[in-house]
Amino acid sequence: MTVDEMEAIRLADLQGLYQERAAEQMNVSRQTFGRIVESARRKVAEMLVEGKALRIEGGEIEMAEMRRFKCSDCRHTWGLPFGTGRPPACPQCKSLNIHRAPEERGPGGGGGRGRCRRRGQRAIGPQA
Secondary structure (H helix, E strand, C coil), rough: EEHHHHHHHHHHHHHCCCCCHHHHHHHCCHHHHHHHHHHHHHHHHHHHCCCCCCCCCCCCCCCCCEEEEECCCCCCEEECCCCCCCCCCCCCCCCCEEEECCHHHHHHCCCCCCCCCCCEEEECCCCC
């Protein structure tokens, strides 16, 4: 699987974006995005059904330079470079009630492991 295919799966299936929006984020046409995600889904299906290994390789990678945070108390938004750790508090009001900006957290504003919104059960994954 190529890096582009992996990104298409992430945007369409993990984040739940419509193809038009996902295509914009990948800087490709909607038709091209459709072809990429179709190829990626076929490879994932082969891996699951036929027990094949999944290898992700190739392609150019462009990482976002900044992570965006938002204070839930004063609504201040700011960015920090990746690799600098989580900010201890809001730089404006010093509140500890800070979160990743909604546009970076995926559908439902969640992101990461947490509570299942449907039944209140823990999300599937390694148990802590």
